Amino acid sequence: MIVDILSDLHLDFYFKPHLTTPENVSSFFEPIFTNNGTRTIGDILIIAGDIGHYNAQNIEVLKILQKKFYNHIICVLGNHDYYLVNGEARYSFENNSYNRVENLRKLINKEKNIYCLDGDIVEIDGIKFGGCDSWYDDSYMKRYFKQFDTNYINLLWKEYINDSRLIYGISHFDTISKIEIKKLENIYQKCDVMITHVNPSFDEEHIDKKYHNNQTNTFFTFDGSKYFQNGTIKYWVFGHTHDPIEYEIDNVKFLCNPLGYPNESGYGENIKMKSFDI
Numbered sequence: 001m002i003v004d005i006l007s008d009l010h011l012d013f014y015f016k017p018h019l020t021t022p023e024n025v026s027s028f029f030e031p032i033f034t035n036n037g038t039r040t041i042g043d044i045l046i047i048a049g050d051i052g053h054y055n056a057q058n059i060e061v062l063k064i065l066q067k068k069f070y071n072h073i074i075c076v077l078g079n080h081d082y083y084l085v086n087g088e089a090r091y092s093f094e095n096n097s098y099n100r101v102e103n104l105r106k107l108i109n110k111e112k113n114i115y116c117l118d119g120d121i122v123e124i125d126g127i128k129f130g131g132c133d134s135w136y137d138d139s140y141m142k143r144y145f146k147q148f149d150t151n152y153i154n155l156l157w158k159e160y161i162n163d164s165r166l167i168y169g170i171s172h173f174d175t176i177s178k179i180e181i182k183k184l185e186n187i188y189q190k191c192d193v194m195i196t197h198v199n200p201s202f203d204e205e206h207i208d209k210k211y212h213n214n215q216t217n218t219f220f221t222f223d224g225s226k227y228f229q230n231g232t233i234k235y236w237v238f239g240h241t242h243d244p245i246e247y248e249i250d251n252v253k254f255l256c257n258p259l260g261y262p263n264e265s266g267y268g269e270n271i272k273m274k275s276f277d278i
């Protein structure tokens with residue numbers, strides 16, 4: 001089984017909602033999935049969060065991708081999938097980002113062969129895929145900037161991270177982390193492939209060098225060591241950072257392959273698909 005991975009699609013930066021047609025979506029993604037015709041598309045696509053800001057557009061694109069390219073698509077949601085980016089969204093979801101997330105998961109999971117994991121597992125051809133959104137915590141700060149307390153971290157979050165302004169219903173940087181960790185507890189000893197949005201290692205060795213010694217790394221990582229050291233996981237797929245990352249710890253292979261924003265991806269031209277055979 002060949003599993004392709006991608007994250008951080010940010011679809012509304014690539015397609016205006018009224019231009020989200022099968023033709024436009026297919027013509028954009030086919031060169032990415034095939035590395036410009038040099039590879040065979042895999043059996044399963046994993047999307048490790050940050051699909052886009054609009055639920056209707058997100059589900060429409062996922063349906064097109066599954067019908068055109070993949071037998072199955074498995075995803076989790078990212079921080080941008082919680083955002084309420086305008087007045088219409090805030091009105092529709094009653095100023096509550098959890099309402100938006102619940103709606104998006106329902107839209108995805110009612111489709112055949114498309115799955116949005118939320119602390120659960122889907123088994124395909126004997127391979128168990130587990131996942132949840134996950135979230136960042138204070139582990140990076142505790143290791144590299146021990147002099148700062150939780151209050152300082154929260155002030156830093158409010159100053160630099162859009163989550164503090166566009167996710168409605170939270171007031172603390174790790175509120176969602178406490179929810180997501182419980183979901184990880186349910187699945188880490190039962191799955192072959194783990195999918196989260198956030199990097200489960202806060203070690204600078206596993207962060208792009210250009211961000212080393214940067215306090216905001218604490219909002220892009222969490223301490224997942226318990227889960228990859230003691231679980232059944234063989235591969236861990238994540239996103240959130242817009243830098244491709246690969247590393248290995250304790251025989252677990254970690255993979256991140258973001259699309260990112262158009263200026264980062266060259267409107268898709270700079271992206272190379274990553275995959276693994278399991």
